Amino acid sequence: MGHLTGEVSYSKGLEGVVAAITSIAVIDGEAGKLIYRGIPIELLAEHSNFEETAYLLWFGDLPKKDELENLKRDLIEHREVPEELVDCIKKAPRDTHPMEILRTCVSMGGCFDTDKNDNSRGANIRKSIRLTAQMPTMVAYYSRARRGLDIVPPNSNLSHAQNLYYMLTGEIPNEEISRLVDVILILHMEHGMNASTFAAMVIASTLSDIYSAICGAISALRGPLHGGANERVLEMLQEIGSVENVEPYIMQAIKEHRRVMGFGHRVYKAYDPRARILKEYAERLSKEKKNTKWTQIAEKIEEVMIREKGKKGIFPNVDFYSGIIYNLLGFPKEVFTPIFAIARVVGWTAHVLEYLQSNRIFRPRALYNGPLDVEYIPIEKR
Amino acid sequence: MGHLTGEVSYSKGLEGVVAAITSIAVIDGEAGKLIYRGIPIELLAEHSNFEETAYLLWFGDLPKKDELENLKRDLIEHREVPEELVDCIKKAPRDTHPMEILRTCVSMGGCFDTDKNDNSRGANIRKSIRLTAQMPTMVAYYSRARRGLDIVPPNSNLSHAQNLYYMLTGEIPNEEISRLVDVILILHMEHGMNASTFAAMVIASTLSDIYSAICGAISALRGPLHGGANERVLEMLQEIGSVENVEPYIMQAIKEHRRVMGFGHRVYKAYDPRARILKEYAERLSKEKKNTKWTQIAEKIEEVMIREKGKKGIFPNVDFYSGIIYNLLGFPKEVFTPIFAIARVVGWTAHVLEYLQSNRIFRPRALYNGPLDVEYIPIEKR
Numbered sequence: 194m195g196h197l198t199g200e201v202s203y204s205k206g207l208e209g210v211v212a213a214i215t216s217i218a219v220i221d222g223e224a225g226k227l228i229y230r231g232i233p234i235e236l237l238a239e240h241s242n243f244e245e246t247a248y249l250l251w252f253g254d255l256p257k258k259d260e261l262e263n264l265k266r267d268l269i270e271h272r273e274v275p276e277e278l279v280d281c282i283k284k285a286p287r288d289t290h291p292m293e294i295l296r297t298c299v300s301m302g303g304c305f306d307t308d309k310n311d312n313s314r315g316a317n318i319r320k321s322i323r324l325t326a327q328m329p330t331m332v333a334y335y336s337r338a339r340r341g342l343d344i345v346p347p348n349s350n351l352s353h354a355q356n357l358y359y360m361l362t363g364e365i366p367n368e369e370i371s372r373l374v375d376v377i378l379i380l381h382m383e384h385g386m387n388a389s390t391f392a393a394m395v396i397a398s399t400l401s402d403i404y405s406a407i408c409g410a411i412s413a414l415r416g417p418l419h420g421g422a423n424e425r426v427l428e429m430l431q432e433i434g435s436v437e438n439v440e441p442y443i444m445q446a447i448k449e450h451r452r453v454m455g456f457g458h459r460v461y462k463a464y465d466p467r468a469r470i471l472k473e474y475a476e477r478l479s480k481e482k483k484n485t486k487w488t489q490i491a492e493k494i495e496e497v498m499i500r501e502k503g504k505k506g507i508f509p510n511v512d513f514y515s516g517i518i519y520n521l522l523g524f525p526k527e528v529f530t531p532i533f534a535i536a537r538v539v540g541w542t543a544h545v546l547e548y549l550q551s552n553r554i555f556r557p558r559a560l561y562n563g564p565l566d567v568e569y570i571p572i573e574k575r
Numbered sequence: 576m577g578h579l580t581g582e583v584s585y586s587k588g589l590e591g592v593v594a595a596i597t598s599i600a601v602i603d604g605e606a607g608k609l610i611y612r613g614i615p616i617e618l619l620a621e622h623s624n625f626e627e628t629a630y631l632l633w634f635g636d637l638p639k640k641d642e643l644e645n646l647k648r649d650l651i652e653h654r655e656v657p658e659e660l661v662d663c664i665k666k667a668p669r670d671t672h673p674m675e676i677l678r679t680c681v682s683m684g685g686c687f688d689t690d691k692n693d694n695s696r697g698a699n700i701r702k703s704i705r706l707t708a709q710m711p712t713m714v715a716y717y718s719r720a721r722r723g724l725d726i727v728p729p730n731s732n733l734s735h736a737q738n739l740y741y742m743l744t745g746e747i748p749n750e751e752i753s754r755l756v757d758v759i760l761i762l763h764m765e766h767g768m769n770a771s772t773f774a775a776m777v778i779a780s781t782l783s784d785i786y787s788a789i790c791g792a793i794s795a796l797r798g799p800l801h802g803g804a805n806e807r808v809l810e811m812l813q814e815i816g817s818v819e820n821v822e823p824y825i826m827q828a829i830k831e832h833r834r835v836m837g838f839g840h841r842v843y844k845a846y847d848p849r850a851r852i853l854k855e856y857a858e859r860l861s862k863e864k865k866n867t868k869w870t871q872i873a874e875k876i877e878e879v880m881i882r883e884k885g886k887k888g889i890f891p892n893v894d895f896y897s898g899i900i901y902n903l904l905g906f907p908k909e910v911f912t913p914i915f916a917i918a919r920v921v922g923w924t925a926h927v928l929e930y931l932q933s934n935r936i937f938r939p940r941a942l943y944n945g946p947l948d949v950e951y952i953p954i955e956k957r
Contacts, residue, residue: 203593203594203596204593205595205935206780206935206936206937206938207589207592207594207937207938207939208935208938208939209939209940210589210592210939210940211585211586211939211940211941211942212589212939212940212941213587213939213941213942214585214941214942214943214944215941215942215943215944215945216943216944216945216946217945218943218945219943219945219947228947230945230946230949231945231946231947231948231949232949232950232951236951237951240951240953241951245954255951255952255954255957256954256957257954257957258954258955258957261954277663277666281659281663281683284659285686286686286687288691288692289686289691293682293685293686293691293786293787294686296682296685296787296790297679297682297683297685297686300675300678300679300682300790301663301679301683303675303678303679304667304668304671304675304676304679305668309670309671309675310670385940385941386938386939386940386941387938388777388778388780388781388936388937388938389781391777391937391938391939392774392777392778392791395770395773395774395777395795396770396774396791396794396795396798397798398588398770398798398800399770399771399795399796399797399798399799399800399801399802399803400798400799400800400803401794401795401796401797401798401801401803402797404675405675405678405793405794405795405797405798406794408678408682408790408791408794409774409778409790409791409794409795411787412778412783412787412788412790412791413777413778413781413783413787413791414781414783415781415783415784415787416778416779416780416781416782416783416787416936417781417782418780418781418782418936419781419783419936420781421781421782421783459936459938460938553587553588553590554588554770554798554800554801554841555588555589555770555773556588556589556590556768556769556770556773556841556842557589557590557591557592557593557594557768557773558591558592558593558594558767558768559593559594559595559596559597559767559768560593560595560596560597561596561597561598561600561601562596562597562598563597563598563599563600563601563612563613563635564598564612564613565601565610565613566613567612567613567614568614569614569618569619569622569623569637570637571622572627572637572638572639572640572643573640575637575638575639575640
């Protein structure tokens with residue numbers, strides 16, 4: 194039996210195993226670098242915006258002016274969701290996590306897409322843009338319904354980032370906040386072969402449709418070991434409650450081998466470049482909002498953690514400062530992971546589009562360590 | 576940059592790469608053997624039924640009498656779906672494929688599950704049983720609505736297999752058909768590390784919930800390179816239309832390197848043991864139904880294909896005869912893949928439950944072959 198084994202070493206979680214070749218992004222975990230299509234993330238965070246970086250990730254180059262205008266127009270045109278989805282959002286039990294609603298809405302959205310039976314590259318690009326346009330609406334509608342607030346329809350005068358903030362809060366953001374939301378989205382848009390991107394690729398590799406692939410990606414991102422971590426950081430800050438409590442809390446956690454949320458990453462063994470950028474914004478925003486409590490606690494946690502664990506390559510990751518920023522922006526905790534999804538859908542669809550150009554179905558092996566030649570004993574004799 | 580490469584060989588689609596260790600099932604592709612928990616599939620097809628084999632796959636042993644009774648009762652009790660799902664099914668656009676509706680219903684079902692915030696093993700087992708109980712209802716309700724027929728609610732006096740047939744056709748099956756549906760479900764329940772099972776495991780490995788994992792699995796199964804193939808077989812038979820047309824059709828397909836649906840398998844290089852069992856049933860049923868057209872065409876295709884491609888290890892797979900049987904049973908073509916899902920949900924959940932006992936998040940690598948050090952050129956200078 195070729196698939197049998199007694200003792201065999203294999204790479205659990207496929208760590209270090211190459212699953213695909215990509216030209217979308219590269220992470221240098223040792224140096225703490227993240228690069229989209231050859232451009233360092235720091236440059237994009239400084240100069241670019243959601244729409245432009247999405248174009249870059251999907252198509253490989255920065256857009257010319259008319260290309261960018263076309264994409265912006267497409268994204269604005271497709272923000273509204275079918276009436277049936279709004280209905281489903283309004284009727285969903287209020288204790289449902291927004292990630293479950295997003296998963297359901299994306300799946301349902303697939304049933305209404307006019308290109309649903311077209312799996313060509315052109316149709317897949319159109320669907321990627323529509324999904325990207327609609328996901329903020331799905332998230333914001335449910336988030337407001339859940340808080341007992343009227344839903345705020347999309348505003349076509351606003352950019353993707355501005356409109357997301359507007360639909361969540363009901364307020365048009367000033368320039369600084371608009372910039373910050375763009376930066377957050379850019380930083381979360383793509384990160385190589387993570388579990389959600391990989392799930393999307395596995396699904397798409399059967400030549401299933403792109404809504405199915407994104408459904409699977411959202412399903413994976415929901416997990417607390419992946420996107421779900423950013424909610425937990427804020428919960429931890431709230432639990433600690435004051436700067437004085439940081440040292441004993443963290444030392445206790447380390448002693449008990451409990452995971453400190455927002456620290457460490459399978460790939461980064463240096464400071465996560467996204468965390469470095471978000472940290473600056475968190476500090477600036479907390480001063481502006483005259484609410485420095487969370488950033489003070491966070492900085493103290495960082496100090497203790499780097500002192501204790503920095504030598505082991507454990508540093509703050511992207512989740513550590515994003516939750517604080519969202520909180521300062523007035524976003525409820527349960528939309529933190531959905532915002533991650535709203536950005537990451539660009540990376541997911543970019544990888545699906547890329548992989549399909551030279552597709553091969555993912556079908557790894559499993560090693561069998563169970564019994565053989567078991568008798569079928571009739572039920573009366575068991 | 577550690578993740579960079581010029582020319583590197585890697586295993587596309589992870590072919591041959593070990594992704595997990597399992598004691599659920601083993602396939603010997605060279606010998607054409609499929610074994611569930613140590614018991615050959617032939618014995619289970621002959622002696623067992625859906626409920627008993629589901630117990631075997633989930634828990635590792637054949638159930639004792641009271642264990643089987645408890646599982647049967649649980650499955651019967653949870654067949655009905657929330658009113659909101661029925662609503663969604665009734666309102667779905669009629670040109671939506673049932674796999675899209677199933678994906679959406681499973682996702683929505685997760686929002687209504689009473690254990691939804693409990694990710695313990697006990698809750699995951701309960702959810703696995705509920706999902707297994709409800710999926711036939713989701714599929715049958717939409718399939719009938721789509722055909723303009725009244726939906727047929729589940730009948731608690733019927734077994735899982737009988738009730739599936741009953742909800743789809745509105746008729747209580749005789750003993751032979753009941754047995755056949757049980758056999759079909761047993762043969763489709765589990766098949767190692769295929770793309771849908773793997774997608775479910777990748778999602779579950781983030782500690783996301785089991786509804787998310789099954790959503791991803793359904794999403795993957797939908798693809799024509801995976802579960803979607805069984806519909807295509809029937810389409811091919813219809814296109815060929817007569818025994819005389821087989822030889823020229825197949826020879827032409829081979830000449831043009833077109834894939835002949837229902838033949839060949841990544842794992843089996845011998846006759847698929849499931850196809851062997853289904854072939855017998857298809858022949859018997861076609862005689863009984865006095866409709867031997869499709870089996871005659873199929874047998875001729877098999878003859879030509881084995882003559883031309885048998886030496887290359889290309890033989891009929893499970894999809895080749897299942898479509899003919901479904902057609903003879905009066906099932907519409909678009910429920911073929913959903914029936915696959917209704918059976919395979921047992922294997923999916925069994926693998927998720929097993930993997931979570933020693934979980935590690937799936938995060939493979941990607942090799943980067945894109946540019947580096949690209950300048951950020953302002954838009955007015957592009």
